[in-house]
Amino acid sequence: xxxxxxxxxxxxxxxxxxxxxxxxxxxxxxxxxxxxxxxxxxxxxxxxxxxxxxxxxxxxxxxxxxxxxxxxxxxxxxxxxxxxxxxxxxxxxxxxxxxxxxxxxxxxxxxxxxxxxxxxxxxxxxxxxxxxxxxxxxxxxxxxxxxxxxxxxxxxxxxxxxxxxxxxxxxxxxxxxxxxxxxxxxxxxxxxxxxxxxxxxxxxxxxxxxxxxxxxxxxxxxxxxxxxxxxxxxxxxxxxxxxxxxxxxxxxxxxxxxxxxxxxxxxxxxxxxxxxxxxxxxxxxxxxxxxxxxxxxxxxxxxxxxx
Numbered sequence: 639x640x641x642x643x644x645x646x647x648x649x650x651x652x653x654x655x656x657x658x659x660x661x662x663x664x665x666x667x668x669x670x671x672x673x674x675x676x677x678x679x680x681x682x683x684x685x686x687x688x689x690x691x692x693x694x695x696x697x698x699x700x701x702x703x704x705x706x707x708x709x710x711x712x713x714x715x716x717x718x719x720x721x722x723x724x725x726x727x728x729x730x731x732x733x734x735x736x737x738x739x740x741x742x743x744x745x746x747x748x749x750x751x752x753x754x755x756x757x758x759x760x761x762x763x764x765x766x767x768x769x770x771x772x773x774x775x776x777x778x779x780x781x782x783x784x785x786x787x788x789x790x791x792x793x794x795x796x797x798x799x800x801x802x803x804x805x806x807x808x809x810x811x812x813x814x815x816x817x818x819x820x821x822x823x824x825x826x827x828x829x830x831x832x833x834x835x836x837x838x839x840x841x842x843x844x845x846x847x848x849x850x851x852x853x854x855x856x857x858x859x860x861x862x863x864x865x866x867x868x869x870x871x872x873x874x875x876x877x878x879x880x881x882x883x884x885x886x887x888x889x890x891x892x893x894x895x896x897x898x899x900x901x902x903x904x905x906x907x908x909x910x911x912x913x914x915x916x917x918x919x920x921x922x923x924x925x926x927x928x929x930x931x932x933x934x935x936x937x938x939x940x941x942x943x944x945x
Contacts, residue, residue, distance in 0.1 A: 650798040658799040668730060669738030676730035677885060684726025688719065691928070695722075698927040700941055705853035706922075720923035724881070728773030728924075735776040736807025746886030747781055751893075754875055755786055755833070758894040764828030764872035767891070768863055769879060770839040770914040771926040774887065778879030779835060780811045782889055789814035790835040791824055821866075828870035835877070838863050838907075839914045841933050849936055850908040852915055858934040864906040867899040874898050876913040880921040 668676070688695055698721055702714045709717070734740060758765045767788065769775065782788050790808070794817050795801040808815050813832065816824045828834055838860045839852075846865070849856040867874055873894040880888055892913075899906050918925040933940050 647802070649802045655797075655799040658797050662799065662803045665733040666737040669733035669736070671730075673734075673742045673885070676734070677727055680727035680730045681723050682726065683729060684723040685719075687725060688722035694928040697930055697942055698722075701927045701929075701931060704855050704932065704941060717922060718927075721925075721927050724773045724923045725928070727881070728777075731774060731777035735780040736804060736810075740777070740780055743777065743781060743887060744784065746882075746884065748886065748888040749782075749785060750888065751891035752785055754891045754893045758873035758875055759831065759833075762831040764831050764870055765833045765894070766828065766863060766866055766872050766874045767833060767835050767877040768874055768910055768913065769835065769837050769877045770917055771837050771929065772879060772917070772921065772924045773926065774879050774881050774924055775837070778887055778889055781887060782835075782877075782879070783811040783813070786833055787813040788833050788835050789816065789824075789827055791816045791818055791820075793818050821869075825866065825870045828866065828872040834866075834872070836863060836866070838910060839931075840929055841931055846903075848904045848907055850904065850911050852911050852931065853918075855932055856936055857911060857931060859907050859911050861903040861907050863910045864899045864903045867906075874910070876910075876917075878917040878920065880917075880924060 671679070695718070699714070699718055702709075702717055702721075706714060706717070755765060755767075767782075772778075779788065779790065790812055792815055795804060805815060814823075814827060816827070816834075824834055841858045842860045846861045847858050848861055850859050851857065852859070863874060866872065875894050876892045878888075878890040878892075882888055895909060898909070930940075930942055933942060935941070
């Protein structure tokens with residue numbers, strides 16, 4: 639089984655992992671800085687990342703041009719800058735969520751719609767909380783776990799030392815963590831009435847997927863939310879998390895999607911992706927625009943330069 643509730647292998651300590659451990663140590667120390675310092679430093683790091691990550695900057699700029707054609711060049715450039723600022727702050731949010739204290743965040747937290755989770759869980763039914771890849775996902779995941787026993791599905795990290803450290807950090811608050819390959823474990827968790835955080839909004843390299851609209855563009859999208867709901871009988875609730883201008887966070891849950899899942903996987907996937915689009919429009923600087931969301935198109939072309 640893959641839950642964090644089960645024993646995990648010890649940390650990899652061979653010399654080849656030492657550089658990764660140095661980075662982990664630096665992140666763990668950074669996680670303990672005052673929150674005001676982290677936000678200020680994060681904004682500076684975001685500016686550096688915007689200059690250093692040229693390829694990712696180009697991807698983000700192209701995504702914004704595709705998704706916000708109504709904005710002029712100056713407005714999209716401002717949004718691009720705000721996005722990298724959010725990424726810089728997000729680095730500290732990840733570190734603090736794994737290894738630091740979130741007490742300052744709890745004081746300014748707003749949670750809306752918890753009653754929808756309770757209604758969806760009536761009778762012991764599991765719930766899939768669907769969100770997207772935003773820079774706030776780890777911090778807000780930890781904050782949400784104060785209120786509901788949320789588990790998650792994730793992509794294992796390529797570096798064994800980082801994978802061990804992140805799983806250990808998430809074990810502090812998540813009910814369980816399932817690698818994306820462990821569908822059986824996730825379904826079993828849902829059938830037992832558990833809650834599962836799931837983000838199906840990235841272009842998949844494998845798995846059942848269809849093209850559905852995202853900001854008016856054909857987006858290659860996993861049908862796995864539909865499949866998980868069919869296999870487990872779980873309800874699907876849209877879950878938005880965002881960082882406010884005052885530095886606090888707002889977590890919002892909507893009523894469970896009606897008549898979900900249906901017999902039409904494409905229609906169900908389109909409903910979920912439309913919900914994530916609404917979240918991205920509400921906090922456009924915080925969505926992960928550096929991901930090649932449209933790298934696969936129905937005609938075989940790509941809107942991005944290079945491989």
